Amino acid sequence: MKTHYHLHKLAGIILALLLSITLVDCSSSKSTKTKYDDKAFIASLERGLEARWKLTDAVEIQDIKKSDYEAFINAELTRISDYSSKKYKSTFLQENAIAYINSLKNQKKALKSYNDADFQTKWNKAYDARNAILVKIDKKYHLKINKKYNSYLVELRRSGNATNKNTAKNTALNSLIKSIKFNDKSDDGSGFIEYSATVKNTTGYDIKSFSAVVKLKDKSNITTDTQYINTENWNKNEKVQLKFATDKDFTSYTVTKDYVDFD
Numbered sequence: 001m002k003t004h005y006h007l008h009k010l011a012g013i014i015l016a017l018l019l020s021i022t023l024v025d026c027s028s029s030k031s032t033k034t035k036y037d038d039k040a041f042i043a044s045l046e047r048g049l050e051a052r053w054k055l056t057d058a059v060e061i062q063d064i065k066k067s068d069y070e071a072f073i074n075a076e077l078t079r080i081s082d083y084s085s086k087k088y089k090s091t092f093l094q095e096n097a098i099a100y101i102n103s104l105k106n107q108k109k110a111l112k113s114y115n116d117a118d119f120q121t122k123w124n125k126a127y128d129a130r131n132a133i134l135v136k137i138d139k140k141y142h143l144k145i146n147k148k149y150n151s152y153l154v155e156l157r158r159s160g161n162a163t164n165k166n167t168a169k170n171t172a173l174n175s176l177i178k179s180i181k182f183n184d185k186s187d188d189g190s191g192f193i194e195y196s197a198t199v200k201n202t203t204g205y206d207i208k209s210f211s212a213v214v215k216l217k218d219k220s221n222i223t224t225d226t227q228y229i230n231t232e233n234w235n236k237n238e239k240v241q242l243k244f245a246t247d248k249d250f251t252s253y254t255v256t257k258d259y260v261d262f263d
Contacts, residue, residue, distance in 0.1 A: 037086040041097050042141050044083065048076035053149045066114045069123075073107050096137050103130040128163045135160030169262055172203035177212060180229075180242065180255045194245040200237065206263040207234040212242075213258045216250035224248040228258065 052075040059068055084101050088094035103126065110122040135157055137143070145153055179202070182195040201207060211230040215223050227244035234240055 034087060036089040037083060038089050038093050041080065041083045041086065041088070041093065042137075042143070044079045045076075045097075045100075045137070046143055046145050048079040049143070049153075050145055050149060051075035051079065053152050066111060069111055069114075070108070073104050073111075077101070077104050092140065093137070096133055100130065100133045100137065103133055106130075128159065131156055131160035132163040132167065133160075135164060169203065169205060172205070173257065173260060176201065176203050177255050177257060180212070182214075182244075182253065192245045192247045194243055196241050196243045198239055198241055200239045201234050202237070203262075204236055206236055207260060208232070208263045209259065209261040210234055211258040211260070213256050214244055215254045215256075216246060216248055217252045217254070218249065219251045221252075224250050229255075230258075 052072050055068070055071055055075055080097070081101055084098050088097065106126040107123065107130065110119065110126045113119045113122050138153075138157065138160075143153065176199070180197050180199050182197045184196045184198075186194050186196075188194070209230075209232055211228060214227045214229055216225040216227070218224050225246045225248040227246060229242040229244055231240045231242065
């Protein structure tokens, strides 16, 4: 009987220890649960936009000063700058949150040129980049702002979409230009040699007018001649032949955009 009693007592102690370990593990699991700031960032972003637009409403466009621009930017940055180092569950949001914060900082950098002739160009570039990122975030998270600012959000979406579309076109165009290789040549005996490249429009867009500059260089990288190549009504996925003729010797060449008009 005593043996049975001691075994029963021992089993009770083991069970108590197991329960204790389980409770400690559960407590530890709860205490180490990762806190993500996705929702907090979106809420702060929304409040920052409202704060910025409240300031823009208070000043006429023709009366905007450098200090006003700084205030517009700071209205957002003071609310979201700390989120550069926060934890996010969504890698998409983390990347675009950091990119958006950096775009605001780039707007600040543009203000250093406030008294220069190219200020508006620098400001518009930074402003468009900001809008493009904001549209990406808005498409996924559907920003909620005070209804009195709805018109601002609509305009921002339009501007950002246009910027993103232009960026996509320019990226595709740069890839197209890099693909131009003048692998074929013919000599009719006149002293001029004709070079040609067969190129497919891989941009995904119809091109109404295309013109590029071809600079021919010798072994010392000195430009020996400059030629132009062009074509019209170049539909997407269509192949065309681009040609130029020269009587100059060259060992390499570069192709850069001259003028391109998408349909």
